[in-house]
Amino acid sequence: MAALPARVEIHEEGPREGFQIEPPGFSIADRAALVEALADSGLTRIQVASFVNPARVPQMADAAELFAAIRRKPGVRYTALWLNEQGFDRARATAAVDLAGTLYFYASDAFSRQNNGRGAAEQAQGQRGWVARYRAEGLAIESAYVMTAFGCNLEGAISEERVAESLRFIAQLQQDEGFRLPAVYLADTVGWAEPRMIRRRIDLVRDLLPGVRVGLHLHDTRGLGMANALAALEHGVDLFDASVAGLGGCPFCGHAHGGAAGNICTEDLAFLCEQMGIATGIDLPRLLDAARLAERIIGRRLDGKLMHSGLPQAQLPEAAR
């Protein structure tokens, strides 16, 4: 067991993850208010929207408008997701987007084909173009994601060797292109990770990309999200993606038995950290306000736990205990 980190950084993904999976039609005003509430809670990086094909993802067609509507808080980065040049161009043309150079690798060949229309090796080679493009724009590369790094609903279990291939490619790419990569995220895109696997794959990153910070992008698909987060924290990981209120889960879509599963829940993760003495920089009561705002906007009970139970506190005055 490594030492617990003294402080963790949590990147909020809810505004994108959450509204991407819901039917279109949520107002700009509501979604901007949620982003503002998240920023007010002390989160310093919030993924607001994606710039993707509006014909396929109509929920995100108004991404530029949403960015323009947000009252910005100093010190907070408002990021976006893009998957191709067209999307990047739109994000770049939107003044309020804090562009972050991100590379995407896939440990699963079949999942890469499904998402990108090309296999994992070709997708990896394609990242050379992004390195060049980001450089041309004067944009630093901030992170690389290894998607489906634990398993894939198409291929099944993903071996350590497959993840190692992605990581070795990243190491080679850094050398070829002469850039320094600050962070690599292992993404449990569809919920195949378990705690032992989490620790071994963190070690793998540390072996193959020494000095690169390890981040985790976890989904709570099969109920192991928080156990996996604990395993990572206790293995020294200090960088996580998460979604307020567990946004991104949806009882009506996706999986065989009626539900897609969201990212691990931001406020539950932050609560775990704070309870274990790990600083998050987050004001939990304010983050709970944001989670409850998300629930009012979505109009359906969301998956977060702490938002429904409240922070632990004594109800009796001292004298009566």
Next chain:
Amino acid sequence: MAALPARVEIHEEGPREGFQIEPPGFSIADRAALVEALADSGLTRIQVASFVNPARVPQMADAAELFAAIRRKPGVRYTALWLNEQGFDRARATAAVDLAGTLYFYASDAFSRQNNGRGAAEQAQGQRGWVARYRAEGLAIESAYVMTAFGCNLEGAISEERVAESLRFIAQLQQDEGFRLPAVYLADTVGWAEPRMIRRRIDLVRDLLPGVRVGLHLHDTRGLGMANALAALEHGVDLFDASVAGLGGCPFCGHAHGGAAGNICTEDLAFLCEQMGIATGIDLPRLLDAARLAERIIGRRLDGKLMHSGLPQAQLPEAAR
């Protein structure tokens, strides 16, 4: 970190926890079918109902009838909960109840007063009467619970010393009354535990009651249930209470922000164990059937995760990967 147990024992609490918190009126046939489905999944101990005041808990007024309706599976114990002599007398008079001698201690004085009308010390002394009663009935004492062993919504945080007081009392009681206690459960009754606390309090039991098996009764009130379970597993604990589908949680009752929280979810816990190589004796697909049956009976989306996502499996034939 202790070695992971090779095998864990999970006691099912859903039929009691779940239907106690719902409005009355669920049929005997449905509830018996759920108990039978749970037994068919390989669970070997199922708490079916409680024998408590029917005026206060009308949901459990038909406990004897429910027990009588269950098609029993050999090797499974069908247990009940009681809180006073009257309840015990009713349980004892019900042929199908597998009586298990259980003692209840409270680390929180205020919580004990609320539940039992007497403080923690008086409640502890009261357990002497139960030791005598069980002995008179020829019933072995199987376990003792320390309720609110981590914190309490009335008193707030519960110190290690308060838990130690309960444990020392139990040690003394064993000595005074000359019985051997097989297991002590630490109960996080209202969701105050976090992983470090879990480990320290397990150590405390091992120090003060050497040789006694430690069990955990965890609630997922604030989202840390599975992280706490992982901490316990990795600290060598092999005995847990849990509720199928997370039964016992209820969005409409209990807490300040609209929800009571159930026990940790049986199938999600069993999945965590199996994924980590720990045997549970449970047939997970069958347990998922039982969880989905529970959801159909309750008629509302339940909190379990795996029941909605399904077990991880590849969707592509080998050749296409």
